[in-house]
Amino acid sequence: MTNTQPEIVLQVSDAVALINQTLDFAYPVIVIEGEISSFKVNQGKFVFFDIKDSGATLGCFMMLFQLRTALEDGMRVQIVAQPKLTQWGKFSLTVREIRPIGEGSLKRAFELLKTKLQKEGLFDDARKRTLPRIPKRIGVISSTAAAGYGDFVKIVGDRWGGVELIVAHVQVQGQAAAPQIMRALDYFNQAAEPVDVVAILRGGGSSDDLAVFNDEPLTRAIAASRIPTIVGVGHEMDVTLADMVADVRASTPSNAAQLVVPDKTDTIRQIRRDVGSMVRRMDIFVDEASARVVRSRGTLKEGLDELHYDALKQFAHLRTVLTQLNPRTVLSRGYALVFAEDGSSVDGERVRSGDRIRVEIKNVIIEAGVTNVTEKSTR
Amino acid sequence: MSQKNLHDKLTELESIVAMFDDDNLAIETALKQFEAGAKLADEIEKDLSELKTKITVLKEKFDTAA
Numbered sequence A: 001m002t003n004t005q006p007e008i009v010l011q012v013s014d015a016v017a018l019i020n021q022t023l024d025f026a027y028p029v030i031v032i033e034g035e036i037s038s039f040k041v042n043q044g045k046f047v048f049f050d051i052k053d054s055g056a057t058l059g060c061f062m063m064l065f066q067l068r069t070a071l072e073d074g075m076r077v078q079i080v081a082q083p084k085l086t087q088w089g090k091f092s093l094t095v096r097e098i099r100p101i102g103e104g105s106l107k108r109a110f111e112l113l114k115t116k117l118q119k120e121g122l123f124d125d126a127r128k129r130t131l132p133r134i135p136k137r138i139g140v141i142s143s144t145a146a147a148g149y150g151d152f153v154k155i156v157g158d159r160w161g162g163v164e165l166i167v168a169h170v171q172v173q174g175q176a177a178a179p180q181i182m183r184a185l186d187y188f189n190q191a192a193e194p195v196d197v198v199a200i201l202r203g204g205g206s207s208d209d210l211a212v213f214n215d216e217p218l219t220r221a222i223a224a225s226r227i228p229t230i231v232g233v234g235h236e237m238d239v240t241l242a243d244m245v246a247d248v249r250a251s252t253p254s255n256a257a258q259l260v261v262p263d264k265t266d267t268i269r270q271i272r273r274d275v276g277s278m279v280r281r282m283d284i285f286v287d288e289a290s291a292r293v294v295r296s297r298g299t300l301k302e303g304l305d306e307l308h309y310d311a312l313k314q315f316a317h318l319r320t321v322l323t324q325l326n327p328r329t330v331l332s333r334g335y336a337l338v339f340a341e342d343g344s345s346v347d348g349e350r351v352r353s354g355d356r357i358r359v360e361i362k363n364v365i366i367e368a369g370v371t372n373v374t375e376k377s378t379r
Numbered sequence B: 001m002s003q004k005n006l007h008d009k010l011t012e013l014e015s016i017v018a019m020f021d022d023d024n025l026a027i028e029t030a031l032k033q034f035e036a037g038a039k040l041a042d043e044i045e046k047d048l049s050e051l052k053t054k055i056t057v058l059k060e061k062f063d064t065a066a
Helices: A012-026 A102-119 A147-159 A177-190 A207-214 A216-224 A241-245 A253-260 A264-325 A327-331 B003-019 B027-049
Strands: A030-042 A046-052 A057-063 A076-085 A091-100 A137-142 A164-169 A197-202 A229-233 A248-250 A337-340 A356-360 A365-369 B054-057
Touching (some): A012 A076, A030 A057, A091 A102, A102 A207, A102 A216, A137 A177, A147 A197, A164 A177, A177 A197, A177 A207, A177 A216, A197 A207, A207 A216, A207 A229, A207 A241, A241 A248, A248 A253, A264 B003, B003 B027
Parallel strands (some): A137 A197, A164 B054, A197 A229, A229 A248
Antiparallel strands (some): A030 A046, A030 A076, A046 A057
């Protein structure tokens, strides 16, 4: 048989390009489910693995930054990919998105990423900040349609009120959710008028729904937030990596409301207790002061009594001394006082025979005449 | 009434209450502080009763990269 069609001769590169064009037209995107094998990361940038089932194996390639979950061999996944023939003639799937499938794979992916982030210290208590005691402005990242969001708003209002809630409405499930939450978080971190805390909220859901909050880039973005974060996702039992990395981990959106603002009733009770304790302290102060006055008065009286006693004692002593010094006291012991006639004391130099003198003894005064004056021997 | 004031008032009340733990606090000071504390407590209760939540939903869309 003779081929009548004109033969088209292509260069190799053109052939590859043509085949890729055809593939792109036929399968712009293809979703494949299977098991991962030969997973590896090259140069910290490129991810290579095979996706296989019992009958076939396909090579896959993706950039590491596009990988939002931890992978390992044996994990069941769905990939969203574009088929491609490489310039080396190898068929490969360029993967855009990858999601673990089934409880087992989700759990495994969660554990793998958790271990990795834990090693990096992202969950360490030391890097967690405390939230302001009374936040003025709270950034809320949630779906405004979600029940968890409504609970949060209601409880914040009931407990405290007086808070400004700035709400970023985002999807909280599905593939679009994590990038949206990250953009909202970035918005709050860049805002000219910053909020005091960012609350990321989502009510309960299946583990598939909550998988958004185990997304690696999102978890890292929460860890890197300059504004303190609180994450309240799912029900009490649910643990997500976003929870674990947040500054404050709330079990539910309602719990987040309880943790983010104080309770008005508690605060009023506390200030009343404060006033009560001040009143009691004032009573004690007054009692103590009165007791001191009473004590001081007692001490003062004791002091005075002692002073009085001392004075009396000294007075008695002085009286004795004075009594002994009184010249008339000497007369009672048999001595005599001699005066000149005019009552002045007798001057031994001037007294002469014939002078009149007065001699005073114990009980009489004798008037007498001097008959002789003899100088006493000095010996 | 601004929220910041309320926060400041609560902090001030707490520091007044803490002063009363000091046994050497002079009675005149205690009396003055007690009056200030009681006044603050009344104000805080009043402020708390007037608090209202304000909600602003951002117009920004987060579904595409900025």
